[in-house]
Amino acid sequence: MTTTDIATLIASHMREVSDFPEPGIQFKDLTPLFADAAGLAAVTDALAEAARGADLVAGIDARGFLLGAAVAIRLGTGVLAVRKGGKLPPPVRSETYQLEYGTATLEIPADGVExxxxxxxIIDDVLATGGTLAAAARLLGHCGATATHAAVVLELAALGGRDALAPLTVTSLLAI
Incomplete structure (x- = not known):
């Protein structure tokens, strides 16, 4: 499937939800895309192509889990769930960061995964301000890993998230 075909597919399956999760936010919901077998397969293939060369996939809580697991299977690697704060048993490594509408914390196990x-x-559904992906990259770095790439389905280009991730290579399947 061509880049244009993927972008068209994503756009045709995306719905916009006004004032979610807070007033003034225009949430881009990709749930219809993930529920469509052909759409999910096409997005998984495109993200896996962008991720070649990695030996581990990190999926960001929560929609990144769906994509990360699918990409890991395509690449023949493992997957690491990067969780929201308070979801993992201790001990954990954590990173707190700014969102466009508040703060959040990401966590991964401090032991059990080398x-x-x-x-x-790093795989996620949407790149907005870049805070979540940048925090995940820092968190992985604190554990001795190298984040080589970030790949997302949708990039909200006006929010400048790509700049927050420099020098990390970023692939988005659709930028709006």
């Missing part, structure tokens, strides 16, 4: 020297691609 990250030192791993080349990790």
């Amino acid at each position: 990250l030192s020297g791993r080349r990790v691609v």
Whole structure:
């Protein structure tokens, strides 16, 4: 499927929800895309192509879990769930960061998963301000891994998230 075909597919399956999760936010919901078998397969293939060379996939809580697991299967790697704060049993490594509408914390297990020297691609559904993906990259770095790439389905280009991720390579399947 071409880049244009993927972008058209994503746009045709995306719905916009006004004032969610707070007034003034225009939430881009990709749930219809993920519920469509052909759409999910096409997006998974495109994200996996962008992620070649990684030996681990990190999926961001929560929609990044769906995509990250699918991409990991395509690449033949493992997947690491990067969770929202308070969802994992201790001990954890954590990173707190700014969102466009508040603050949040990401966590990964502090033990049980060897990250030192791993080349990790970070997968999520949407790139907005870049705070979540940048926090995930920092968190992985604190554990000795190298975030080599970030790949997302949708980029909200006007919010400048790509700039917050420099020098990390970023792939978005649709930028609006």
